[in-house]
Amino acid sequence: MQSSPTRKLIGSVGFVAGLLLVALLSGRLEVIAVAVPTLLGISLALAMSTSSEITADVSLGVDRCLEGDEIPLVIVVSSNALVPEVDVAVIVPRGFSVVGPAIFRVRLEPGESVELSAVLLAERWGVHDLGGVALRAWSVGRLIVREQVLPFIYRLKVFPRFERIVAGLLPPEPQVFSGEYVSRSAGSGIEFASVRQFRPGDEIRNVNWKVTSRRAGMHVNTFHPERNSDVVLFLDTFGDHGGGEDAGSLELAVRGAAGIALHHLKRRDRVGVISFGGVLRWLPVSMSRSHVYRLLDVLLDAQVKFSYAWKGIQLLPAKTLPPGALVVAFSPLVDKRAVGALQDLQARGFSLVIIDTLPADAISASPGDEGELAHRVWKLQRDALRSEFASKGVPVVGWSEEDFLDSVLAVMRHLPKVSRGARA
Amino acid sequence: MRRWLRVIPSWQRSIATFGIAAGMAGYALGLGASTSIVVFLVLGFIMLAGSLVGLPLQGLGVSCLVGGYVVALFGSGPILDPGAPLIGVGAYLLLELVYEERIRPDWVSPKARRSRAWSPSALAAAGFALSSVVLVLGSTVSFSGPLSVAAGGVVMALLLGAVLWATRSLLAPDQAPRDDR
Numbered sequence: 001m002q003s004s005p006t007r008k009l010i011g012s013v014g015f016v017a018g019l020l021l022v023a024l025l026s027g028r029l030e031v032i033a034v035a036v037p038t039l040l041g042i043s044l045a046l047a048m049s050t051s052s053e054i055t056a057d058v059s060l061g062v063d064r065c066l067e068g069d070e071i072p073l074v075i076v077v078s079s080n081a082l083v084p085e086v087d088v089a090v091i092v093p094r095g096f097s098v099v100g101p102a103i104f105r106v107r108l109e110p111g112e113s114v115e116l117s118a119v120l121l122a123e124r125w126g127v128h129d130l131g132g133v134a135l136r137a138w139s140v141g142r143l144i145v146r147e148q149v150l151p152f153i154y155r156l157k158v159f160p161r162f163e164r165i166v167a168g169l170l171p172p173e174p175q176v177f178s179g180e181y182v183s184r185s186a187g188s189g190i191e192f193a194s195v196r197q198f199r200p201g202d203e204i205r206n207v208n209w210k211v212t213s214r215r216a217g218m219h220v221n222t223f224h225p226e227r228n229s230d231v232v233l234f235l236d237t238f239g240d241h242g243g244g245e246d247a248g249s250l251e252l253a254v255r256g257a258a259g260i261a262l263h264h265l266k267r268r269d270r271v272g273v274i275s276f277g278g279v280l281r282w283l284p285v286s287m288s289r290s291h292v293y294r295l296l297d298v299l300l301d302a303q304v305k306f307s308y309a310w311k312g313i314q315l316l317p318a319k320t321l322p323p324g325a326l327v328v329a330f331s332p333l334v335d336k337r338a339v340g341a342l343q344d345l346q347a348r349g350f351s352l353v354i355i356d357t358l359p360a361d362a363i364s365a366s367p368g369d370e371g372e373l374a375h376r377v378w379k380l381q382r383d384a385l386r387s388e389f390a391s392k393g394v395p396v397v398g399w400s401e402e403d404f405l406d407s408v409l410a411v412m413r414h415l416p417k418v419s420r421g422a423r424a
Numbered sequence: 425m426r427r428w429l430r431v432i433p434s435w436q437r438s439i440a441t442f443g444i445a446a447g448m449a450g451y452a453l454g455l456g457a458s459t460s461i462v463v464f465l466v467l468g469f470i471m472l473a474g475s476l477v478g479l480p481l482q483g484l485g486v487s488c489l490v491g492g493y494v495v496a497l498f499g500s501g502p503i504l505d506p507g508a509p510l511i512g513v514g515a516y517l518l519l520e521l522v523y524e525e526r527i528r529p530d531w532v533s534p535k536a537r538r539s540r541a542w543s544p545s546a547l548a549a550a551g552f553a554l555s556s557v558v559l560v561l562g563s564t565v566s567f568s569g570p571l572s573v574a575a576g577g578v579v580m581a582l583l584l585g586a587v588l589w590a591t592r593s594l595l596a597p598d599q600a601p602r603d604d605r
Contacts, residue, residue: 005591008523011483013587015519018487020580022494029562030497030508034490036558037509037516037551039583044547046590084539087529101530107539114533140543142523144591 002147009143012042045141052081054108056088056133056150064157067125070099071156075116075133079108085138088116091131091149095124095158125160125254127300129153159296160251163259163405169412171229171269172351173324177287179228179268187225195219230272230285230322231264233257234345236331236338237277237302241358249357253330254299256355256405260328261295272320273298276313276341278305284319313341326351332358333385333396346394353412354389354396355405438476441521445472448489448514451507455496464492475522482522490515504563509555513548520544 016039023031057076065071077088088104099119106114132151139145174183182191195208198218211219235257240250261271265287272285273295283298313321321327327350331338346352365375386396395412399405449465471485493511532540 006523007480007482008519009591011486011523012519013584013591015483015487015490015515016587017584019490020584024577024580026494026498028494028497029559030505030511031494032562033508033555033559034493034512034515036555037512037548038519039587040551040554041516041520041544041547042587043590044550046587084543085536103529104531104533105529105536106533107536141547 004145004147006142006145008141009042012038012143016042041141042143045139045143049139049144050081052079052083052108052137054079054083054086054135054137054148056135058090058130058133058152058154060130060154060156063155064159065122066159067122067161069122069158071120071122073118073120075104075118076113077106077108077116077135078113079110081110083108083137084140085142087134087136087138089134089136090118090120091134092120093128093131095122095126095128096130097121097123122156122158125158125251125300128156128158130156157297157300160255160258160299162262163256165259165263165406165409167406167410168260168263168267169231169326169328169353169409171231171326173326174227174229175270175322175324177228177268177270178226181227181229181267182224183227185225186222189223189225191224191226193222193224195221228267228269228287229264230270230325231260232272232274232285232321232325232327232350233261234327234329234331234342235273235275235277235299235302236329236333236335236357237275237279237305238335238338239277239332241332241334241363249332250302252357252399252401253355254302256330256357256399257328258296258299259405260409261299262292265292265295270322271295272325274313274316274320275299275302276338277302280315282316282320284317285322285325313344321345321348321350324351326353329354330357332356333382334358339385342389342394346389346392352394354394355408356386356396356398358398437521441472441476441518442469444514444518444521445469445489448493448511448518451511452489452493452496455493455505456499458495458499461492461496461499464488464495468492472518472522482519485522486515486518489518504559506559508559509552512555513552516551517544517548 016035019031019035023029023035055078059074059076061072061074073090075088075090077086079086084107086106086108088106089102090098092098092102097120099121101118104116104118106116108114130152132149135146135148135150137146137148171181174181182189186193195211196219198207198212198220202220206220206222208219208221235250235253237250237253240248257273261273264271268287270285270287271291273281273283275281275298281298281301283295286294327345329342329345329352331342331354333339333354333356342352342354363375363378365372389396397408397411399408445468449469452461452465465488468485468488468491471479471481471488475482475485490511497505497508
């Protein structure tokens with residue numbers, strides 16, 4: 001612990017020394033009598049002050065939580081000697097705040113442990129390392145202060161607040177596994193498709209007896225099979241734009257992607273993630289239960305990282321972009337590399353949906369005529385880019401924090417079917 | 425049960441500070457009123473007010489108030505003033521009050537609160553008693569001449585030296601410095 005005298009000690013000693021000097025020079029006994037209480041206070045306080053070793057253990061009730069959750073924190077402080085006053089404060093990392101008391105003052109008896117409870121509020125998603133506990137021990141009379149920071153390493157995963165999605169998107173091309181989407185092809189299923197003539201191998205239970213009685217030969221009902229789909233979430237992590245008091249483009253992207261991922265995983269779809277930015281990360285499509293956690297881990301790790309290493313989507317493993325997958329891209333459409341990658345995906349024949357996480361009104365014009373002009377040009381360029389995507393059959397919708405993602409997705413729920421043969 | 429308490433709220437601290445300061449000023453003015461005394465007292469009040477709003481004038485403010493008393497004492501003649509222990513206790517309590525901590529805790533345990541509340545009171549009572557004893561004993565023994573002044577100087581230097589030595593020993597690092605050779 002680092003010890004230092006308080007201003008009180010310096011001021012009191014100066015006060016006493018001055019009085020004693022005046023008493024010596026003047027020979028007045030009363031001046032000494034005035035100095036005596038303060039001198040006694042300093043002497044006794046210093047005599048009672050002892051060196052102590054303070055320890056603190058911190059434990060959290062959880063190791064993962066949702067954004068906006070309150071996390072109970074228990075701090076156990078103990079000392080080998082009497083410490084009349086100890087201030088205990090938790091060093092709160094960025095993205096957290098303390099609900100209720102943040103600085104505690106306790107008295108520590110030798111060998112006694114004091115348990116303190118604090119509550120942290122997880123304000124931002126991500127993987128956070130909690131910093132430590134700051135201790136400030138006051139000696140008797142607050143003449144000496146000892147300060148120490150006890151580090152502890154505790155990694156806490158804060159998952160983003162998910163966007164609740166009810167309807168979501170209808171993938172235009174179902175895959176081979178059974179799921180909840182009615183395929184356009186005929187097969188075994190529940191949804192009625194048509195009636196055709198009986199062929200060898202057809203099941204008797206599918207015979208449509210009404211039609212058979214009216215026509216010459218036997219007829220059977222055919223059905224549409226229920227299939228699942230592949231959904232790939234594309235996150236543009238080249239930059240985090242907007243923000244301020246509202247969520248930035250990256251934060252919106254992560255929230256939205258998490259919501260869409262959970263929605264499709266519940267529907268037995270296979271979901272994958274591509275985090276495309278300074279660092280290229282991906283997670284191949286899968287539908288297992290443990291895949292939810294892997295997917296959330298990738299989303300938690302999505303952050304803006306600068307890198308000179310240029311990696312295009314052509315480096316992605318083939319399994320990451322399965323043919324016929326629906327690609328849902330979250331992008332502010334600012335970085336040319338991300339825009340180029342999206343154009344590449346469209347050119348390869350993937351069903352692509354772009355959710356613009358930087359609506360035009362999120363960025364205000366700089367003051368002055370030139371700023372206004374630049375802002376108008378920028379908006380025109382963005383409109384042109386969106387029109388270019390729209391002309392190629394790629395819907396682009398803007399999404400801000402005020403809107404529900406589900407209502408934004410409802411605009412493009414029924415996507416046009418793209419040409420087959422999308423290749424990774 | 426968790427209680428949201430502070431040792432002494434700020435407004436009560438201000439009232440207590442100015443109450444004690446007003447008592448000391450009144451006593452000094454009772455001994456004798458002169459321009460220099462009034463100047464000392466006014467300066468003391470201004471500095472105490474400044475210290476309450478965050479200026480580092482705590483010790484100077486208390487010193488000015490006591491300075492006013494000392495000047496009044498010199499003007500009152502050679503008669504021994506029996507109120508000196510009271511002024512001493514007042515000065516000690518003022519020092520306790522004005523050196524307010526900059527960062528206040530959000531929660532104070534009842535034990536720490538009781539400890540903090542009792543220790544200055546006990547020390548003030550002990551200080552008053554010792555100050556009175558010093559005054560009574562000092563009045564019975566007559567010291568005069570340069571030798572007694574020198575002896576008094578040595579005693580006082582020893583007292584201050586003891587305080588400084590205790591402070592230094594408390595500020596010594598907990599661990600021995602690492603030998604990097």
